[in-house]
Every structure is written in C-alpha cells, then in structure tokens.
Amino acid sequence: MLVAFSVAPSGTGNADGSVHDAVAAAVQIVRESGLPNRTTSMFTELEGEWDEVFDVVKRATDAVAAFGSRVSLVLKADIRPGYAGELDGKVERLERAIDELGS
Secondary structure, X not given: OEEEEEXXXXXXXXXXXXXXXXXXXXXXXXXXXXXXXXXXXXXXXXXXXXXXXXXXXXXXXXXXXXOOOEEEEEEEEEOOOOOOOHHHHXXXXXXHHHHHHHO
C-alpha cells in the first residue's frame, strides 16, 4: 500500500506559525523506519504493508503531538494488494504516458 500523509501541530505558541521542527521529528521517524518513502513540500509518501505503514504514521503523529496542543493529520491511501515498488512505479508510468502524448 501507498500512504501519503501530512501531520502538523497547532497551538504551538510560535508567533510565525512555523511547524518545521515538528515536521522534522515526524519525517525522521519515517526515514528511520526503513520503508520506502519520499517527502515533498506538502506530504510524505510511504510504502509497505498495512500494519507497518500505519505504525509509522502513528509514531510520526505521536512525535508531532509533543510540539503543540493539537495535531492535524491528513492521510490518503492507495491499497492495491499484490503490488510493490509503486512509490516510483506510478510516477514512472505517468512520465511514460506524458512522453507518449508528446510523440
């Protein structure tokens, strides 16, 4: 399964609204998990089996909770049994389709 998630605290007390320290704590947990992952400006994508992926999401959410009085979690999952390597595979297929349109 692929999961794209974004987790951030609110009620941090930071005058500038910055949450980068909290997000860094979450991304560190994702990277240390050993599961295939990618972080962009808005989401972190993670690939693995249901239990292992959601364990990482829970631990990342718990880490962010230490930075504020409330946590917001946005999550989207692509559950496709029997497929692996889709973190890159989906993007590669998209790029091929775009190239074919340009031909």
